[in-house]
Amino acid sequence: MAKDGLDLTVVFYNPNIVPLEEYNKRCNENREVCKLYHIPFIELEYDNERWCSLTKGMENEPERGSRCEICFYMRLKRTMEFAKKNGFDAVTSVLGTSRFKNLDQVNKMANLASQEVGVPYVEIESRKNGMQDLRNNLIKELNLYSQDYCGCKPR
Numbered sequence: 001m002a003k004d005g006l007d008l009t010v011v012f013y014n015p016n017i018v019p020l021e022e023y024n025k026r027c028n029e030n031r032e033v034c035k036l037y038h039i040p041f042i043e044l045e046y047d048n049e050r051w052c053s054l055t056k057g058m059e060n061e062p063e064r065g066s067r068c069e070i071c072f073y074m075r076l077k078r079t080m081e082f083a084k085k086n087g088f089d090a091v092t093s094v095l096g097t098s099r100f101k102n103l104d105q106v107n108k109m110a111n112l113a114s115q116e117v118g119v120p121y122v123e124i125e126s127r128k129n130g131m132q133d134l135r136n137n138l139i140k141e142l143n144l145y146s147q148d149y150c151g152c153k154p155r
């Protein structure tokens with residue numbers, strides 16, 4: 001996107017990630033990659049308590065279940081609120097790039113949050129066009145940390 005000339009900012013809002021050490025590791029890695037590509041990076045608050053209260057009772061849901069929908073909604077809505085307050089035109093999300101995610105769930109919750117906040121959501125289908133290979137190459141090239149679970153608990 002940056003190479004296409006889009007003026008973009010990366011917002012890191014992942015209060016779903018535990019433990020805190022893991023959160024910090026992923027956040028720092030993201031910050032470093034953004035620095036390398038001269039992309040502004042913003043870390044929002046780590047409000048894991050609010051995430052836990054919103055997903056209470058769904059602890060045993062499988063990945064791709066109802067807990068994930070609430071998780072997407074919370075994170076995307078907060079990001080859109082930030083975008084609106086700071087004059088951004090639109091929001092997109094790398095949530096749509098993971099093969100472990102249900103893209104319909106991501107888009108459904110993103111569009112709901114978008115309607116509520118009034119910031120357009122740009123859907124991306126990055127599982128096509130060799131994106132997975134590009135991702136794997138980048139991990140190797142930059143020797144990046146690659147997590148083996150989503151965020152709230154190890155698979």
Ligand code: SF4
Pocket residue numbers: 016017063064067068069071072150151152153
């Ligand atoms: S598995 Fe991932 S997307 Fe689903 S609730 Fe946990 S952290 Fe959120």
